[in-house]
Amino acid sequence: xxxxxxxxxxxxxxxxxxxxxxxxxxxxxxxxxxxxxxxxxxxxxxxxxxxxxxxxxxxxxxxxxxxxxxxxxxxxxxxxxxxxxxxxxxxxxxxxxxxxxxxxxxxxxxxxxxxxxxxxxxxxxxxxxxxxxxxxxxxxxxxxxxxxxxxxxxxxxxxxxxxxxxxxxxxxxxxxxxxxxxxxxxxxxxxxxxxxxxxxxxxxxxxxxxxxxxxxxxxxxxxxxxxxxxxxxxxxxxxxxxxxxxxxxxxxxxx
Numbered sequence: 001x002x003x004x005x006x007x008x009x010x011x012x013x014x015x016x017x018x019x020x021x022x023x024x025x026x027x028x029x030x031x032x033x034x035x036x037x038x039x040x041x042x043x044x045x046x047x048x049x050x051x052x053x054x055x056x057x058x059x060x061x062x063x064x065x066x067x068x069x070x071x072x073x074x075x076x077x078x079x080x081x082x083x084x085x086x087x088x089x090x091x092x093x094x095x096x097x098x099x100x101x102x103x104x105x106x107x108x109x110x111x112x113x114x115x116x117x118x119x120x121x122x123x124x125x126x127x128x129x130x131x132x133x134x135x136x137x138x139x140x141x142x143x144x145x146x147x148x149x150x151x152x153x154x155x156x157x158x159x160x161x162x163x164x165x166x167x168x169x170x171x172x173x174x175x176x177x178x179x180x181x182x183x184x185x186x187x188x189x190x191x192x193x194x195x196x197x198x199x200x201x202x203x204x205x206x207x208x209x210x211x212x213x214x215x216x217x218x219x220x221x222x223x224x225x226x227x228x229x230x231x232x233x234x235x236x237x238x239x240x241x242x243x244x245x246x247x248x249x250x251x252x253x254x255x
Contacts, residue, residue: 004099007031007075007139008087011065015083016041018169022083023050028092029079035069062187063144063151073139080135084169091164095136098162105157106137110165115228116173123222123229126212127184128236129170136162148187177235184239189246205244213237 008029012019013036023046026032032051036044038058047054055072059065070078077099081087091109098107110132113120124131127150134142134155145152171177192199199205213233216222222229 003096004076004102005030005074006095006099007033007073007078009033009035009069009073009078009080010047010083011035011037011069011080012039012043012047012083013037014039014041014043016043016046019043019046019083020049022081022086023047025087026050026079026081028089029075031073031075033069033072035065035072037065060148061146061151062148063146066144066151070139070142070144075139077136077138078142081166082168086167086169088164088167091162091166094162094164098160099136102138102160103158104138104141105159106134106141106155107160107162108132109135109162111168112165113168113170115171115177118228120170120225120228120232122224123216123220123232125220126215126236127239128216128232129168132161134159135166148191149184174231177231181235181238181242185242185246188239188243189250192243192247193250199244199247202244202248205240209237209239209241212240 006029008026008031010022010026012034023032023034027050031053033053033055034047034051036047036054036056044054044056053072055068057065057068059068066080079087079095111130113124113129134153137155138157141155141157143154145154171180213236216236217229217233222233225232
């Protein structure tokens, strides 16, 4: 039986500063596909050094550009990686072992999350960082939803777990966290405005924010990371609150 072919997919927007390091780690894949979304820096030139499977375009919706990349992959299995992530050789070795004879489906891959070079093990979640997610899947077993930030996914087939983590370079420092909070809340607010859905009472949003902080800092043991754990829990808590304020206050300015 022939070994299954493995595609690696990277979706990037102006990631020249770190794209080369990311793509270098993906050489063991049988195919490398890079989707370049509205890049105005050297991302295309860098990506072209590693593959000729380049797709350039402009997508307003996160899920649309990711689905475009999935459709372009020809491998039996697809490994999705972001530019700020690094795949260790041990993960490729594990993937090769696990996909031989595997039923169509998906594998959740654990993450090691770094802030400014520091490995932060605790406190992630509530839309602020992930501890594991479905990054490896058989072709056709995953589709991204229409949300602008953290799109929902539809999965099919048998689920499994891998044990070797992806290294995720989340942020350089707290200032980076704040800039990401700005991007996330802008995108989430745009989703809510576009949906036209009726929002819950404001106090419910406040309660959700407090619940997120408790979940990250206490239940997920962010307290073990000291001030960094507090910062992560705070960002997770502020996300729904600031998003709601942007929607409410912007609507008040509309004629």
